Amino acid sequence: MALNLVVKVHPVVLYQIVDAYERRNADSHRVIGTLLGTSDKGVVEITNCFCVPHKEHADQVEAELNYAKDVYELNRRVNASENIVGWWATGNEVTNHSSVIHEYYARECPEPVHVTLDTSLAGGRMGLRAYVCAALGVPRGRQGAMFTAVDVRLTAYEPEIVGMQLCQKTMGPGGRSRQVQPAADLALxxxxxxxxxxxxxxxxxxxxxxxxxxxxxxxxxxxxxxxxxxxxxxxxSLRGDALAHGVKDLLMVVTLAQLIKTQLQLNEKLTLLTSQ
Structure with missing residues (x-):
């Protein structure tokens, strides 16, 4: 068990978990799913995830494992670099059923991580925690499991940062949402x-x-x-003329792009008129 493990979570993962929680069935109090990403040298980077339908009873857990395998295989066709690194659940605590679910993911990947996201906004914020699990007990005796918290951080690629900044602008006064458009290149x-x-x-x-x-x-x-x-x-050293040439090159590329777009639109209209 690596207690010095560092878990890095991307913003898109948090959005997907919240979306799955909002779309849950009316009788579901907790939502779980699979975490996808990479694990290398004590750093687990979570870049994607998906929801796994399940039902929790007093003494057992029912999960659609075939559905989870199918979704994972489909995701592998799109992005082969993303592997199973653990599982996630909504809530602010580890429940009695967590060890049972963790056993399944322990067969899918070595040392899976368990991430919890408090979607109830207890304390006015969305709590994010990560755990690793270690087996406890004596040989040929009663076995148990212990979840230990590890360091969890938020990370993002540059396009994700731009998207997050754009999402922040959608919040208007009074908590009302509003529509925004991406700014032009020069404005950025x-x-x-x-x-x-x-x-x-x-x-x-x-x-x-x-x-x-x-x-x-x-x-x-x-x-x-x-x-x-x-x-x-x-x-x-950046001289003034070099910076000016860079701006001119950018403006030239933008102008050429607009001309090509106009040319394509004219070509489509001429083709349509010719066919008629």
Whole structure:
């Protein structure tokens, strides 16, 4: 059992779990499913998941395992790099049936992880936890299982970050949702540049406070800043004309794309008129 295991969860997994919980049957109090991703050198990265229909009784658990296998095989055709790494369940605790479900996933992958997501929003937030399981008991005696919490973190690819930022803009005043459209390329570049300048201003203010003795220095932050400065020194100098050429190239590509789109639309209309 690897207690130093790190579990990294992508935002799309959380959205899929919440969607499965919202679509559950009226008599289902808990939803479970399979976690897909990769496991390498003590890091489990969860990039996908799907729901597995099941029913929990007082003394047993009924799950549609054939359905789970079929969905996993279909997913393998789309993304062969995603393997079974564990299972998930809604709720904020490990139940008596969790060990039974965990035994099945222990046969599907080595050292599966168990992730719980509190969809009831207890405490005003959605609690995310990850566990590993170890067998307990004496030889030829009564066996049990113990779930131990491990480190769980949220991670995201760059496209996922853009999607998350766009989703945040859909929340209007008073908790009402609104429709938003993705910004143009130049607007995204301008927004990213503005955020970068804001971050640089915060760094400069922090360094000035430390040098003036008004704030305590952080050695970890100092090492990060030193590494950042070394990276900047190794970059080639950007002159104004080079930046201008880059903007011109971007505008040329956008213009050509619009011309090609217009040409295709004209071609479709001419083809339609000719066929008539």
């Amino acid at each position: 570049v301008a927004a990213a540049t503005s955020r970068l300048w804001g971050t640089i201003d915060q760094l400069l203010a922090y360094v000035e406070e430390v040098l003036a003795g008004r704030a305590a220095g952080d050695s970890a932050a100092g090492r990060e800043l030193l590494q950042l400065v070394q990276l900047v020194q190794g970059m080639p």
